[in-house]
Amino acid sequence: MNPTPLQARIMSAALFLVLLGLWELAVRQWGLSALVLPAPSAVAAALWTGLASGYFWPHIAATLQALVLGLAAGGLIGLFAGMALAESALLERVLKPYVVVSQVVPKLALAPLFVLWFGFGLLPTVLITALICFFPLMENTLTGLRQVDAQRLQLFRMLGATRLQTLLRLKLPTGLPAILAGLRVAVVLALVGVVVAEFMGASQGLGAVVIAAQGMMDTTLMFAALVIIAAIGLLLYQACIVLERRLLRAHAFPTSPSARSRANL
Amino acid sequence: MAFLDIEQVVFTYAGRSPVVNGVDWRMQAGDFHCLLGRSGCGKTTLLQLAAGLLRPQSGRIVLSGGELAAPGPQLGFMFQAPTLLDWHRVLGNVLLPVSLQRKPTPQDEARALQLLRQLGLAAHAHDYPRQLSGGQQSRVALARALILEPPLLLLDEPFAALDAITRAELQDDLLRTCRELGTTVLFVTHDINEAVYLGDRIALMQGGRIVDDIAITLPAPRTQALRHGPAFNEICARVRACMDRASA
Numbered sequence: 001m002n003p004t005p006l007q008a009r010i011m012s013a014a015l016f017l018v019l020l021g022l023w024e025l026a027v028r029q030w031g032l033s034a035l036v037l038p039a040p041s042a043v044a045a046a047l048w049t050g051l052a053s054g055y056f057w058p059h060i061a062a063t064l065q066a067l068v069l070g071l072a073a074g075g076l077i078g079l080f081a082g083m084a085l086a087e088s089a090l091l092e093r094v095l096k097p098y099v100v101v102s103q104v105v106p107k108l109a110l111a112p113l114f115v116l117w118f119g120f121g122l123l124p125t126v127l128i129t130a131l132i133c134f135f136p137l138m139e140n141t142l143t144g145l146r147q148v149d150a151q152r153l154q155l156f157r158m159l160g161a162t163r164l165q166t167l168l169r170l171k172l173p174t175g176l177p178a179i180l181a182g183l184r185v186a187v188v189l190a191l192v193g194v195v196v197a198e199f200m201g202a203s204q205g206l207g208a209v210v211i212a213a214q215g216m217m218d219t220t221l222m223f224a225a226l227v228i229i230a231a232i233g234l235l236l237y238q239a240c241i242v243l244e245r246r247l248l249r250a251h252a253f254p255t256s257p258s259a260r261s262r263a264n265l
Numbered sequence: 266m267a268f269l270d271i272e273q274v275v276f277t278y279a280g281r282s283p284v285v286n287g288v289d290w291r292m293q294a295g296d297f298h299c300l301l302g303r304s305g306c307g308k309t310t311l312l313q314l315a316a317g318l319l320r321p322q323s324g325r326i327v328l329s330g331g332e333l334a335a336p337g338p339q340l341g342f343m344f345q346a347p348t349l350l351d352w353h354r355v356l357g358n359v360l361l362p363v364s365l366q367r368k369p370t371p372q373d374e375a376r377a378l379q380l381l382r383q384l385g386l387a388a389h390a391h392d393y394p395r396q397l398s399g400g401q402q403s404r405v406a407l408a409r410a411l412i413l414e415p416p417l418l419l420l421d422e423p424f425a426a427l428d429a430i431t432r433a434e435l436q437d438d439l440l441r442t443c444r445e446l447g448t449t450v451l452f453v454t455h456d457i458n459e460a461v462y463l464g465d466r467i468a469l470m471q472g473g474r475i476v477d478d479i480a481i482t483l484p485a486p487r488t489q490a491l492r493h494g495p496a497f498n499e500i501c502a503r504v505r506a507c508m509d510r511a512s513a
Contacts, residue, residue, distance in 0.1 A: 151344050151345075151346060151348050152348055152350070154318060154344070155342070155344065155348050156365075157318060157336050158316060158318065158336045158340065158342045159336075159337075159338065159361065159362050159365050160336055160337040160338055160365065160366075161365045165365055169365070170350070173350070173352045176352075250351065250352040250353070250354075250393055251351055251352055
C-alpha cells in the first residue's frame with residue numbers, strides 16, 4: 001500500500017511530535033541543566049516571550065534584510081555572469097579560472113577580512129551572502145543555457161532570429177528549470193551565510209542573537225533563535241518551490257497529476 | 266527563369282570528401298520536388314544549402330529575385346522532429362515566425378487559427394505541445410512553417426517518425442495546403458512511396474550527386490486510392506530500379 005501525500009504529511013508531523021516528546025521526557029527524566037539542553041517547552045516559552053516582547057523582531061528584520069539584499073545582488077550578478085559566459089566562449093576561457101578560485105576560497109573565512117575592510121554592520125554580511133549566492137546561479141545558468149538542442153537553434157537561425165532573441169526566447173526558457181534549481185540551492189546557502197557572517201560582524205540579526213545568548217550562557221534563547229532561523233529557511237525553500245511551480249507550469253515535465261493524465265491521452 | 270536555381274554546388278566538411286559534389290537542380294514556381302536517397306547520401310546537406318544554413322564552397326544557389334539563398338522568413342522549413350517550444354501553447358508556436366519579426370496582430374492570430382482549422386487542430390490552439398500526439402505536433406510544425414506564407418518550403422523527412430496512416434493524412438494535408446498557397450516545395454525523404462506520392466519530379470541522390478531525374482506522371486490532385494493502383498506501383502518499381510542501378 002502506498003500512502004497518499006496527505007498521509008505522508010501526517011506521518012511526518014507525528015514523527016516530529018514523537019521526537020519532541022522524547023526530548024522533553026529525556027530532559028525531565030535525567031534532570032539535564034537548561035545550560036546544556038533546554039526542554040522543548042522552555043524553548044517554546046522563550047520563543048513566545050521573545051516574539052511577544054518584540055525582542056526578536058528587529059533581529060529577524062535585520063537577518064531578512066541582509067538575506068534579501070545579498071540574494072538579490074549575488075543572484076542577479078550570477079545570472080548575468082552565467083549568461084555572458086554561456087554566450088562567449090572567449091569570456092568563459094578568460095574568466096572561468098578566476099570564478100572557480102573565488103569559489104574554492106572558503107567564503108566564510110573571508111568574514112573577518114570583510115569586517116576589517118567594511119566595518120561592522122550590514123555591508124559585510126550582504127557581501128558574503130552575495131558571494132555565496134553568486135556561484136550556484138552562475139553555474140546553473142551556464143549549464144542551463146547550454147542545454148538547448150541543435151535543432152531548435154537551427155530553427156531560430158532559420159527564422160532569422162537575432163542573437164538577443166535567441167538568448168531571451170530560446171535559451172533562457174530552456175535553461176529556466178536549471179536556473180531555478182540554482183536559486184533553490186542559493187537560498188539555502190544564503191541563510192547559512194547570513195547567520196555565520198552575523199556571528200562575526202553584526203550587532204543585529206539572528207546570528208548576533210546566537211552569539212549574545214552564548215555570552216549570557218542562555219542556551220534556551222539560543223535554541224529559540226535557531227528555531228526561528230530554521231523556520232525562515234523552511235519558508236524560503238517553500239517559496240522557491242511555489243515560484244518554480246508557477247514559472248515552470250508550461251515546461252516539458254508535467255507538474256500536476258491532471259496535466260500528466262491529459263498528456264497521456 | 267527558374268524559381269530556385271542550384272548551380273554546380275559543392276560542399277565539404279573540413280578534411281573529408283565532399284558531401285554534396287557538384288549538384289545542378291532547377292525548380293519552377295509551384296513545383297513539388299522530392300529529393301530521394303539513402304541515409305548519408307547528402308540530401309539533408311543539400312537542403313541546408315538551399316536554406317542558406319550552410320554556404321557552398323563552390324557553385325551557388327539563386328532564388329528567383331536573383332539573391333542568394335539565406336535563412337529568413339521568406340523560407341519555410343520543417344525538420345525531422347516537430348521542434349516545438351514546450352513553453353508556448355500551440356498558437357504561440359505557430360506564431361513564432363511572426364513574433365520574431367514583430368508583435369503579432371489580430372489578423373496574424375486569425376490567420377494562425379485558420380491554418381490550425383485547416384489542419385484539424387482548431388480545438389488544440391490553447392494546448393501545450395506535450396498534450397498533443399506526434400502527428401498533431403507535426404501538424405503544428407507544418408502550420409508554423411506556413412504562417413508567413415513563404416514562397417519556398419523546405420522539408421527534411423518531416424513525417425519519418427509517424428505511423429503509416431497519420432503520415433498519409435499529413436501528406437494529403439501538405440499537398441492540399443501547398444496547392445492552395447501556390448508554395449514551391451522541396452521535400453527530402455528516403456521513402457520511395459512517399460516521394461512518388463508527393464512529387465511532380467524526383468531527384469535521386471547518391472554519393473553527393475544527383476544521379477537521376479524522374480518525372481512523375483500521376484494525376485493531380487493525388488488521392489490515397491492512387492497508392493493501390495498499378496500505375497503508382499509501376500512508378501515505384503521503376504524508381505526502385507533506378508536506385509539499385511545507381512548504387513550498383
